[in-house]
Amino acid sequence: MQTDSAQTDAVRRARREGLGVVVATSAYGLSFGALSIASGLDLPQTMVLSLLMFSGGSQFAFIGVVAAGGGVAGVASAAMLGLRNALYGMSMRRVVQPRRALLPLAAHVTIDESTAVALAQSEPRAQRAGFWVTGVGIWIGWNLATLAGALLGDQLGDPRQWGLDAAAAAAFVGLLWPRLKARQAMAVAAASAVVAAALLPVLPAGMPVMVAAAVGVIVGLTNWLGPRHESTLPDPGGPQHAEGHHA
Amino acid sequence: MTLWHLLLLASIVVLGIKLLGYAVPPAVFDSPRPRRTLELLTVSLLAGLVAVQALGGASGIVLDARIPAVLVAAGLFAVRAPFIVAVAAAAATAALLRALTGFA
Numbered sequence: 001m002q003t004d005s006a007q008t009d010a011v012r013r014a015r016r017e018g019l020g021v022v023v024a025t026s027a028y029g030l031s032f033g034a035l036s037i038a039s040g041l042d043l044p045q046t047m048v049l050s051l052l053m054f055s056g057g058s059q060f061a062f063i064g065v066v067a068a069g070g071g072v073a074g075v076a077s078a079a080m081l082g083l084r085n086a087l088y089g090m091s092m093r094r095v096v097q098p099r100r101a102l103l104p105l106a107a108h109v110t111i112d113e114s115t116a117v118a119l120a121q122s123e124p125r126a127q128r129a130g131f132w133v134t135g136v137g138i139w140i141g142w143n144l145a146t147l148a149g150a151l152l153g154d155q156l157g158d159p160r161q162w163g164l165d166a167a168a169a170a171a172f173v174g175l176l177w178p179r180l181k182a183r184q185a186m187a188v189a190a191a192s193a194v195v196a197a198a199l200l201p202v203l204p205a206g207m208p209v210m211v212a213a214a215v216g217v218i219v220g221l222t223n224w225l226g227p228r229h230e231s232t233l234p235d236p237g238g239p240q241h242a243e244g245h246h247a
Numbered sequence: 248m249t250l251w252h253l254l255l256l257a258s259i260v261v262l263g264i265k266l267l268g269y270a271v272p273p274a275v276f277d278s279p280r281p282r283r284t285l286e287l288l289t290v291s292l293l294a295g296l297v298a299v300q301a302l303g304g305a306s307g308i309v310l311d312a313r314i315p316a317v318l319v320a321a322g323l324f325a326v327r328a329p330f331i332v333a334v335a336a337a338a339a340t341a342a343l344l345r346a347l348t349g350f351a
Contacts, residue, residue: 028330045254053258055265057293062257064300066250075257077292082261084289087282089268090275098269107265163341166316169300170337173317176293177324179286188287189294196295201307209295216291220284 007125014126018117018133025056025113026141028171032059033149035168038159039067043150050146054139055111057081057175061209064168070206077209088115095119095127109135184225191215311351316341 029050036046041063049059058078065074089110095118098106114135121127156162180186192212199208219225248256275281301317302308316337323333344350 024329028334031331031334041250041254045250048254048258052255053261055261057289058257058261061292061296062254064296066253068299068303071248071253075253075260077296078257079260079264080288081292082264084285085261085265086268086271087285089265090271090273090277093269094273103269104266107269108262110265110268161342161345163312163316163338163343163345165300166313166341167334167338169297169313169317170320170334171330172293172297172300173320174324174330174333176290176297177321179290179293185287185290188290192291192294193298196298197302197308200299200303205303209292209299212295212298213288213291216287216289217284220287221280223280223283226283 007123010121010123010126011129014117014121014130015133017120018114018130018137021113021117021134022137022141025138026145028056028174029142029145030149030152031167031171032056032063032142033146033151034153034156035060035149035164035171036063036146037150037153038156038164039063039168041066043154046146046150047143050143053078053082054108054142055082055085056142060168060171060175064172065206065209068205070204073206073210077206080213084112085110088112091115092118092131095124096131097128106131106135109139111135111138113138182227184219184223184227187225188216188219191219309351312341312344315344 032050033046036049036059037043041049049062053059053062055078058081061077061081062074065077070077089107092106092110092115096106109132114131117134118127118131121130153159153164156164159165176189180189192215195215196208196212199211203211297317301313302310304311319340320333320337323336328336
């Protein structure tokens with residue numbers, strides 16, 4: 001059993017780690033705000049996404065697909081990218097054990113980063129502290145940065161002149177990068193990109209990404225190209241994501 | 248559906264999925280197959296979005312300044328540059344190429 005001071009140290013360390021992740025993650029809310037305006041959303045619409053949807057990958061996917069004219073496919077892309085949050089919720093329910101009144105708030109701030117910081121701690125109180133500091137901190141920082149980015153984006157004029165279309169593509173590269181550790185993931189990423197690109201000229205906007213998503217589902221279900229030992233699979237949202245670049 | 252409808256629907260669905268995670272019994276996803284499938288679904292969606300954002304245009308595929316810009320970003324992510332730095336570098340690369348060379 002640990003002493004009180006050792007516990008307090010662990011909690012303090014978890015908070016400090018959480019704050020570091022909060023600063024790094026919030027900063028790129030700037031790029032979300034600017035890109036959302038460049039995609040044709042107005043300021044209130046941009047803010048509703050950050051306040052209410054609050055999941056970086058889903059938000060970028062929604063504005064990207066909707067800007068291309070994808071409509072309902074934008075909703076589907078955002079929803080599918082949000083599915084992993086349900087997985088995080090299942091483990092965070094045991095780790096955080098939120099009171100009934102706080103459960104909706106805990107669920108809302110359950111994202112890659114809050115889950116990763118919580119799981120990186122070894123002591124229950126530190127796990128809870130890491131989760132709350134990271135989750136609530138990013139919610140505040142992400143929304144402030146979204147507002148700043150959106151106001152900035154409003155002043156820019158033609159988004160292509162500023163390379164914002166290229167920034168949108170780069171944002172997805174950044175969200176994808178930390179997930180490409182295993183060969184299976186790299187193969188899935190390459191195949192999905194080729195499928196989506198090949199379908200661009202033939203399918204309506206938003207649909208190439210939907211079809212490309214089938215690649216991941218099929219390989220996932222069959223474990224094609226996968227490791228024999230299931231236990232060698234990385235735990236989604238595990239500690240290796242703590243220093244990742246994604247929201 | 249208007250943009251507002253799509254936006255509110257998507258936001259409520261994403262929030263609903265988070266709440267669902269706290270409601271379903273952990274056993275549902277406690278085996279390797281659904282975990283792996285969910286992780287690879289995420290990878291596939293993100294990779295598809297990279298391709299569409301980097302290549303998509305009015306006539307299907309359009310090759311322009313986005314490609315060198317994305318390569319610059321990938322190089323920066325490979326050396327663990329912060330997200331905002333790599334994204335800004337990609338924007339600057341495309342903007343400079345367009346301003347200086349007239350490259351689309």
